[in-house]
Every structure is written in C-alpha cells, then in structure tokens.
Amino acid sequence: MLYKNSLEGITPEMLVGFFDGWPTPPNPETHLKLLKNSSKVVLAFDKDTDRVVGFITAISDGVLSAYIPFLEVLPEFKNRGIGKELVHRMMTKLAEIYMIDLCCDDDLVPYYEKLGMIKANGMLLRNYERQSGI
Structure with missing residues (x-):
C-alpha cells in the first residue's frame, strides 16, 4: 500500500x-469535492494498480478540535x-489537537477502542434526503 496526504492528480474516476x-x-x-473541502x-x-482503495478525512479549526467524518476502505x-493505518496516519497529523472526535455505529465502537479512542455520548441530526450530497 502507498499512502498520500495530497489530492494532486486525483480524479473522480479514481473514487468509484x-x-x-x-x-x-x-x-x-461529490466525493472528490468533500475530499478537497476537508482540512486533512x-x-x-494499491501500489500495483495506483487505485484509491481507502481514505480518511478530518475537519479541524487547527487549534483545539478536529472531527473525523469519514474512514472508508473499498x-x-x-x-x-x-x-x-489510515487512522494512525491521521492521528499523527492531528497530534497537536486537543480533541479529536468521530461518530460511529455501535458495531464499530470496539474497532475504534482498539485504536485508542474512548466511547462517549453524542448527538446528531441526519437529513437522509441529502445523503448523496447533491
């Protein structure tokens, strides 16, 4: 696997x-747009095909807080x-930030706990009619 912090050369066709x-x-x-609008x-x-096979994003104020909205692997x-590895690399990029939050489904809590995160309560609102971003 090859990991990059840049969107240089990334096209929508690489994000299928x-x-x-x-x-x-x-x-x-829309996927490319959300990547471009992310803080990090x-x-x-895949180093054999140069295909994007996973990504993680963060939105941050750059001072105290960051939120990880997406971690996806094909x-x-x-x-x-x-x-x-994507989480590890993102946590390294955010190492100077006080609070790093994410929301996940209950079945993913053990996954993130193994990566050093702690379970917390949160509130959210979902507008499912806007899920596609269009």
Whole structure:
C-alpha cells in the first residue's frame, strides 16, 4: 500500500466504489469535492494498480478540535490493516489537537477502542434526503 496526504492528480474516476451500503451514496464528483473541502486527508493506494482503495478525512479549526467524518476502505480491500493505518496516519497529523472526535455505529465502537479512542455520548441530526450530497 502507498499512502498520500495530497489530492494532486486525483480524479473522480479514481473514487468509484466507496460508500458501500449507503442507500444514496455520494457520486465520485461529490466525493472528490468533500475530499478537497476537508482540512486533512490521507489516501491509500494499491501500489500495483495506483487505485484509491481507502481514505480518511478530518475537519479541524487547527487549534483545539478536529472531527473525523469519514474512514472508508473499498470492500475488497478490507481486513488488511488499511483502515488502521489510515487512522494512525491521521492521528499523527492531528497530534497537536486537543480533541479529536468521530461518530460511529455501535458495531464499530470496539474497532475504534482498539485504536485508542474512548466511547462517549453524542448527538446528531441526519437529513437522509441529502445523503448523496447533491
């Protein structure tokens, strides 16, 4: 695997297949836009095909707080340690930040606990009619 912190050369065509299981996933053009608008991003590439196979994003004020809205690995590349490495690299990039938060489904809590995060309560609002970002 090859990991990059830059979106240089990334096209929507390189972002096909993400958001697996979402009823109305963002299209690749919207996916690229959300990557560009993130404060920080780390991409995982299959070094044999130069295909984007995973990504993580953070939104931050750059002083005290950061939020990790997305960690995605293509289904056929899961269980290879790619997600763990993406989280590790993002945490390194955010090491000077006081609070790093993320929301996840209950079944993912043990995954993030193994990566050093602690469970906390949170509140959220979802506008599912806007899930595709269009």
